[in-house]
Amino acid sequence: MQRSMPADRDIQKDGHFVASLGKAMTLLEAFAPERSRMGLTELSAATGLDRSSVQRLVTTFTRLGYLDKDPTTRRYSPSIRMTELANAYFWSQELVHTAMPKLIDLHQSLGETINFSRIDGPDIVYIVRLPSARTSFGASIVGRRVPALNTSSGRVMLSRLGAETRRRCVEEWPMRRFTPATVMDRGAVSALVEAAAETGYSIAENEVQMNELGVAVAVGRDPQTGGAIHCSVSGTAWTRERLEAEIIPPLLDAANGVG
Incomplete structure (x- = not known):
């Protein structure tokens, strides 16, 4: 998912912000599953940068080894x-290190897809x-982004925040319809978040993929830096x-074992 550049007024307020680097990162973030290979014109359209700027940036990234050119x-x-x-990120995350043995145990004992x-x-x-044997390629890739309000993982993590924060997020955060069963009513989403706050888990049925049941529980002592363990199973078998x-x-x- 591409992120937009900060507004000009925000950049002007921060004298330490390097605008040229911000543009460079915007170019890298333009690549996505539906835009995995792009030419100069496509990159210019995706980033809003002029073609000459795109040319300089892709030349730099290609010479540094971060982009390949066909x-x-x-x-x-x-x-x-x-x-x-990504490798540097994973090594820096102690919670991921702690959770990994538990995730592997769950995967082996349940025989189903386990995500963190x-x-x-x-x-x-x-x-x-x-992944399990039925997992699609797209559902097995690390780094995939999904709107939090449309997932059991997002709802259970959100449920650990304060009541006012939960309310504001449900009102303001974007949502995306993946299937006919995706819950798009914000009142219904709010009820699911509040239910997760009561039970400690959240269930989603056919919301991101048809014939799929997903359940998630939150981990980590700090809700701001914690995460969620998620298991998805076949809706036809479960x-x-x-x-x-x-x-x-x-x-x-x-x-509970992760802490």
Whole structure:
């Protein structure tokens, strides 16, 4: 998901902000699943930068090794070196280190998809993904962003914040329809968040993918820096009642073990 550049007035207030670097990062962030390879014209349209600026930036990133250029199509794509940035992030996150053994145990014992995510702005970002045999490629990629209000992980993490913060986020954060069953009514989403605050878990049914049940529990002592463990199962093989009986207890135990 592309992030926009800060407003000019915000930049002017901060004398330490490097505008040229901000533009460079806007270019890198323009690449997305639906825009994995782009030429200069496409990059200019995606970023709002003029073509000459885009040319200088892609030349710099290509020479530094962060972009690859196809010699035939002359399109650019992120290079394998980009993974080094993600690698540095993972090594710096103690909560991820602590959670990983619990995630592996859950994956092995349940035999279902296990994810670990965090909130970043109004989205959740998948940090760890341990897929099952039925998991699609797109649902197995680390770094994928999804609107927090449309996911069980986002709702359970949001439920740990103060009541006024929860209310404001539900009112203001963007949502996206993934399936006909995606809950788009903000009153209904608010009720789901409040239910998660009561129970300690949140369930989503057919909301991001049809024939999928997902349940999430929050982890970490600090709700601002914590995360969520999420398990998704086939809606054709599992019922909500079975999910509550067989999946939620081990997820809650794992969350308590992480701390």
